[in-house]
Amino acid sequence: MSEKQQLPSREEVPTALKWDLTLLYPNDDAMQEQLQATVKKANELHQLAGKLAADDGQTLLQALQAAKVINEELEREYVYAFLRRDSDTTDAAATELYGKAATAATEIETVLSFMDPEIVSLDQHLLDHWLVEVAGLDEFKYALEQVRLQKGHVLTVSEEQLLSQLSRSLDSAETIYNTLNDADLHFGTIKNEQGNEVELTHGNRSQFTESLDRNVRKAAVLAYQKPYHELRNTFAATLNSFIDSRNSIAELRHYKSARQAALSVNQIDERVYDTLVKTVNQHLDLAHRWYGIKKRALHLDPFYQYDIGVPLAGKDRLRTTFEQGKQLVLDAMKVMGPDYRKGLQEEFDHRWIDAAENRGKRSGGYQVGVYQANPFILLNWTDKLYSTFVLAHESGHAMHSWFSQHAQPSEYADAPIFLAEVASTFNENILTEYLLQKYQDDRQLQIFILEQSINGFIGSIYRQTQFAEFENTAYREQQSGRTLTADYLDRMNRKLVEKYYGPTVKLVGTDTQSWAYVPHFYMNYYVYQYATSWAIATALSERVWTKQDGALDRYLAFLKAGGSADPVTILRRAGVNVTNGQYLEDALHVLKKRLDQIEQLLDLE
Structure with missing residues (x-):
């Protein structure tokens, strides 16, 4: 039963x-x-x-x-x-x-x-x-x-x-979207690998989309898509309303576009955005290569979209409870020195984190700092290694807030998003290096950890750049007078998904879910910064991990700087120049190295 x-x-x-x-x-x-x-x-x-x-x-x-x-x-x-x-x-x-x-x-x-x-x-x-x-x-x-x-x-x-x-x-469109997505959306139940009926949620979805049972992961993917498709016209109207408001405000403030308005506040040249899209498109072969590796390693032909999440190591390794995840993050961050680890211990010991998923709780994860108190982190924990990486990510945000709050007056304590996402993805990279070192003699765990790292590159650089292309096109089209209907958004999304996934992946289901479920589209040119930040963090974390002279001190100074200068200046002090695309090339070179490593371990050469 x-x-x-x-x-x-x-x-x-x-x-x-x-x-x-x-x-x-x-x-x-x-x-x-x-x-x-x-x-x-x-x-x-x-x-x-x-x-x-x-x-x-x-x-x-x-x-x-x-x-x-x-x-x-x-x-x-x-x-x-x-x-x-x-x-x-x-x-x-x-x-x-x-x-x-x-x-x-x-x-x-x-x-x-x-x-x-x-x-x-x-x-x-x-x-x-x-x-x-x-x-x-x-x-x-x-x-x-x-x-x-x-x-x-x-x-x-x-x-x-x-x-x-x-x-x-x-701003009401954002509120409506969040209420719809977090409170009113239900995905029904699916049967897990044991044949039990389980409620599908935002938080546990990955457990089933990574199942070794193809029927389970197919059911999870299609069930998760279903309510987005059923409410596609509502989601489209909500997104159209939000983008319309941003475009209208930009026009009222005499900007050429909402993108110019969003980027100019932090003195980010629009060429940074265009360089990101151009550079990533020039290296789509790396993402396509990854899907080809998975297809060959899993012996799946055809290779469907719902097959992407299957772990190559054969099963979900390194499952971690919340307590174990906290300890892994603490151990990995030894390289950051005593002050950083002291801040983490404060976070873990004084309930700055809301970890468990419950009915009605907001999906995903985030960190928010309070100058007069401390940072707070929202998680929806599952005992998967992924949750430990989310903990490391949000703790990176928290320590950025913590260090800047102690070094800056309140008007400079909040770093702009362009900088904030560097601190979070930096921690993910450090955790990866730590785990690769800790389990260097275990081939299966090496494969599992390398896959986590590669998924980070794919999710943060490729996926977010795909979203950035979608977002910018939607803004331009709406500004030109087009109403962003569900049909139009589906068509636009389909072209991008086909381009970014490439010829190996066979798409399934609706085209709606992969744009309708993205809450960051209601944060006004936010998503591109995940990609730029991952690339910047890759360079900085590699220097700190290998203990290059002065790298840790420069990074801690970066955290303490908060928003006390423009992002380009603060990053230059930390040792990264974002005025050209070299940092992106360097990061994608690391991805290529990771692909070479995992391909060798899988003996696919």
Whole structure:
């Protein structure tokens, strides 16, 4: 008789596997009381509207210092509500709490929207004089420069206020998508290898798509695709709405495109994006070679899309509990020195991590830092090595936040995404090197670990570049007047999937799922940074792992820098030049080496 396995409720999850939100506030009431006080401070600061150029710079300093405190408090309050909601998206009280935080954030953004236009309009010579003469103002020099770089794109005070008031509506597509994807989407049940009925979820999907039983993995892939296909028109309308809002805002701010708007905020040249797509397309043969290796090693002809996840080592090796995964990450990070490992131990010992999957919990994984407290990590743990790599990845983010919070004032503690993903993928590379060394005498484990590494390259460089091509095309087409229907998105996606998978892989099922399930499309030109970051991290981690002179010190300085300078400058200090494509060529050379290694171990030459 079959046994039906279901996810636990939030209340059934052991306390040790849930994050400790009392590190932020003792309860919801305490958070809401503080939120009201923060809104009050913002309204008081608004009294300085129209006066930032007065009093020989003292009013400007007063406003910047007050805004700094407000932003620190709001971050803490908003993250608390955000984490409460993501713990269980079906919890009405948590959803209501998040709504209050979002409303307050919009109100604060609106009442403080006078600041950027006034800062942009300041006379440069006068501002330079104040930066020298006004004690304390120099701390904000880079922040002021960042605002003033947007000259021509910052609107009038009244227009900025209007945009702020509309921000929740303009961002609603993301909220709708997350609710649909995390709370309302159900994949039904499938039979596992033992013949038991098991509920398919975001979190456990990989267990079944990597099954050695072809019927199980086929069923999992098709079942996961099914609800996306059934709701394809809703997903398309949601994505069209989000992209329309970004394109409209970019036009209002006098940018040529939403891409230019997204990249220019962090001073990233659009050529970085184009160079990524061009370079990866020039090396698609490496991805195609990988699928060919798997086809030959698994003796599968035809080789279907649902066969890609089968581990070449023959079974799922190195299964790790949450406790074992934490220890592996700690051991791997010995190369990072005592300060780094101390930060990790703090993370592991004080419940900064929400590990277990439960009904209604947000899918995937992420890290969010809180300047007045500590970073928090969301996971959906399975006892697969993959989860240990996710832990290493998100812990890289957490340590980036932790180091920068201790080295920078709050206005510079958050690194831009272009840098943040370097710190996370760096850890994945270090973990790979550690495991290859630890199990160097075990051929099967070497194959298993090398496959994890190669999958990282495929998933982070090739897959994310595929998404980047999709995203940029969608934005351009929508900007030109096309409505992004499900049929159009399916056709566009199909061409890209065929190109990136190549002639070896036979596609199956619907074309919808592989674009509709990507939450990062609602983060506005985010995905390309996974690819650039993986390449950058490959170079930096190799130098640290091989203990090249000064490499660790430069990397720790990179973590401590946060967002205190533009990304290109911070990376140059760390030893990587992203103004050309050489870093991508270097990373793909490492992929080629990994392919050579695994092919030799599989005796396929």
